Amino acid sequence: MKYVLVTVLALLVGAxxxxxxxxxAGAVDxxxxxVTELKTHSIVEHERQIAIWYRACPEVIGVNPQIFxxxxxxxxxxxxxxxxxLERHADRLTVRTSPIRADEPAVPTxxxxxxxxxxxxxxANEQQLVNDEVRxxxxxxxxxxxxxxxxDASLRDDFAQELESLVARMAGALDAGITSxxxxxxxxxxxxPKLPKIELCAGSFASVNGLPFVRVEDDFMSPVxxxxxxxxxxxxxxxxxxxxxxxxxxxxxxxxxxx
Numbered sequence: 001m002k003y004v005l006v007t008v009l010a011l012l013v014g015a016x017x018x019x020x021x022x023x024x025a026g027a028v029d030x031x032x033x034x035v036t037e038l039k040t041h042s043i044v045e046h047e048r049q050i051a052i053w054y055r056a057c058p059e060v061i062g063v064n065p066q067i068f069x070x071x072x073x074x075x076x077x078x079x080x081x082x083x084x085x086l087e088r089h090a091d092r093l094t095v096r097t098s099p100i101r102a103d104e105p106a107v108p109t110x111x112x113x114x115x116x117x118x119x120x121x122x123x124a125n126e127q128q129l130v131n132d133e134v135r136x137x138x139x140x141x142x143x144x145x146x147x148x149x150x151x152d153a154s155l156r157d158d159f160a161q162e163l164e165s166l167v168a169r170m171a172g173a174l175d176a177g178i179t180s181x182x183x184x185x186x187x188x189x190x191x192x193p194k195l196p197k198i199e200l201c202a203g204s205f206a207s208v209n210g211l212p213f214v215r216v217e218d219d220f221m222s223p224v225x226x227x228x229x230x231x232x233x234x235x236x237x238x239x240x241x242x243x244x245x246x247x248x249x250x251x252x253x254x255x256x257x258x259x
Contacts, residue, residue, distance in 0.1 A: 030176040031086050031093070034167065038084045042166065045103075046158050048075040048148055048228075052140060054206035058129055058199045065126075066201055069133045071112040073141040075148055076103040079159045079185070086167075091179040095167055099188045100159060102149045105141035109134050139196040144208055146192040151227065154234035156185050161233060197221060 053070035077100050085096040114130050148155065160183040171178035195214060198206055198221060205212035211226040 030171070030174040031088050033174060034170050034176075035084060035086050037170065038081050038086075038167075042081050044079040044081065044159060044162050044166075046077050046155065046162075048077075048152070048155075049073075050075060050141075050144060050208050052137075052144075052206065052208055054198065055201045055204050056129075056133060056199050057201040058132070060125065060129070065129065067129060067133070068115040069112065069130075070114070071107065071109060071137055073108075073137070073144075074106040075141070075145045076105065077101065077149065077155060077159075078103055079163065088178075091177055093167065093171065093176075093178045093181045095163060095181060095183045097163070097183070097185050099186045100149060100155065101188075102145045105138070105145045107137045107141050109137055112137070136196045136198065139193070140198075140206075142193050143195050144213065146190055147213070148228055149188050150190065150192065152230075154228075154230035156187075157234040158231055159183075160185055195221070195223060 049072065051070065051072050053068070056067045056069055058065065058067070079100050080098045083098055087094045087096070112130075112134060114133070164181045164183045167181045167183075168178070171181070198214060198216075200206060200214070200216040200221065202216060202219075204216065205224065206214045208226075211228075212224045213226055214221060214223050216222075
């Protein structure tokens with residue numbers, strides 16, 4: 001599965017063509033060539049794989065079942081480059097972009113697992129209760145998608161490293177004389193969407209990758225703040241990063257939950 005799509009080949013081909021043209025004409029700014037290439041050819045994306053699980057205790061007269069629910073989701077993010085700006089200061093290049101935006105999360109509900117803990121449930125009631133939880137999955141994923149966008153600092157780091165590497169390669173292909181590239185991505189300002197009502201069992205939590213994000217106390221559901229762990233790339237040392245191959249945009253990936 002690909003986590004980043006960056007048309008490096010198209011960029012490099014365009015860069016080499018532009019470099020040859022510059023050699024003949026001697027009048028084109030390589031920075032403007034890079035701006036044009038970034039705006040027209042480059043797409044930078046990252047993903048976060050998450051797993052959700054919780055115990056639901058829906059109100060069913062005479063039954064009061066407990067249902068363990070678990071499902072995976074993929075949170076997708078994109079860095080728009082349609083209005084990217086490059087500013088040169090001697091041999092340094094500053095790249096400024098728009099904020100990162102969240103795409104619609106993918107929730108493969110075909111992989112939803114559940115376990116009804118009360119044998120008194122008949123098939124019809126059980127299926128209806130599970131369908132109710134399935135309908136909440138997309139809304140929960142949207143909430144977490146925005147939460148990660150606002151709280152996962154490594155997301156901006158991953159995008160910055162990806163774009164920095166890309167621009168550095170282009171500058172080298174154009175022989176632009178650039179020795180350092182700095183990427184500035186503005187902080188996202190957005191409000192998280194409202195969580196749907198989850199009929200959690202008393203005193204329990206709903207978790208994402210093992211971290212509680214909502215709980216119920218005294219029959220009231222309330223969000224729980226958590227700090228997403230940094231991705232493997234952002235958590236690596238500078239020395240380790242230099243030893244690795246060119247970034248391929250793989251963000252943090254976590255295994256699916258098991259009961």
